[in-house]
Amino acid sequence: MTDASPDQTAQKTAAAKPSPFHELEVLWVRHWTDQLFSFGVKRPEDFRFRSGEFVMIGLPGEDGAKPVLRAYSIASPFWAEELEFFSIKVPDGPLTSRLQKIVAGDTVLMGKKPTGTLVLDALTGGERLWLIGTGTGLAPWLSVAREPETYSRFKEVIVCHTVRNVQDLAYRDFFTKGIHEDPLIGDEAKAQLKYYPTVTRERFETPGRITDRIKSGDLFADLQLPIGFSPNTDRVMLCGSMAMIKETAELLESYGMKEGSNAEPGDYVLERAFVG
Template identity: 25%
Template sequence: MTKWVKAKIKKIIYWKKNLLKILLKAKINKFIAGQFSKILIKKNNQKKIQRAYSFVNPPKKKTIKFYITLVKKGKMSKEIILLKKNDKIFISKNSFGFFTLKEIPSSKNLWMFSTGTAIGPFLSILQEKKDIKKFKQIILIHSVRYFSDLKYLNLIKKIKKKYKKKLIIKITITREKIKKFLYGRITKLFLNKTIEKITKINMTKENSHVMLCGNPFMVKEMFYILINKKKMTKNLRRKPGNITRENYW
């Protein structure tokens, strides 16, 4: 049973009508970078609505940050849009999930594929830096629909600077062509070998582990591409493999 604690909203930043960042203050137990928490909002009639969101902040930071896309006609979205600074909501005291580097075997290359707000857990992981030494090279491939959706671009650049050559970051935009960015869906760019060519890294089951997070269609499609084209296997505790995945809604 989930144990809930009160959380105070420190700030809400609306980047677009449907894209926002929520900053919270709450006494929760320490989480592992890559995990998610649950938010609960009580309506006036005491009906409760809850959803899971991954942390953007690393565990060492006291301010809790969530990167959220509002869904049209979504029950939780309708409540979130009414929230304001200093409002009280509830957050799970403990965090959940196995989308962490702790669960991944050592490998020469670690590939991170994300779409939209699902870059959150990767930002948390890369800021925390724990278990990073298990990998010689890290490659982050992030996809958004429009350039205006790249709200964490400055943080991405700061992270890249700290990691130097150990981290390769490539961003692709799917609905408009922008100079210096890739154009097209992750799956298409992977199938036509653009991603491997531009990163200059040949992905094999012997040298790579792949983390997939985001749009369930991307995650599912990439999962089967990796199984069929690269002969990779799902990563399990009892049987280590090459693919770790998490759907983002």
């Protein structure tokens, strides 16, 4: 019996080391605007996550380079049979300049370890859940708003989505109508969910940044709620631009609300893994 050659040993070692990524088939792609798109991929049988978590998504590197990856919130609820993602298009972005060109049948890479703080576990009990997002920061709310526990824990769920232009209100029809047909939480959503879009650069019935509408009290007046947030009743999740997150978090702190985490649940949570 002869010893294995160095080349054979290296091959065995490489074969024994599992890939840190799933290679997943793209099932569909939807282009909302020239800057926004969504896509769905086949869910691995062994992939488990909590509604609101994110995972690394990417494509193989070009010309033998390392894969290009970015954190994406999973826009599907934990029970969905396919995984959905909502993305911006950056013309010269290392990943999205290529990712925006995918079509059904293509392959994308997905990390095997979902994580994140935009989960119900990171919040203490309350009566009203605010899901506040800008741009593609809406993605985790598509997951959390289809989570049955959301409606058993909170009497009222308010999805706030701020964008620049009216056409950027992706999923508007879903939150106003489509979610009511959901076989699992449709009835609860119809009774407990409110959708509150705002637009900053065009005429709209609720114009301006969400932070300005919080400060002015217009947000609460429009929804016929008491002005301001209360640590006794309100719980808040934030996702989107860092400017919005920072300003809103400061506003929440001024109302006496405390940031939560997986280790220590609180009154509001934000996702620190995202940088924009």
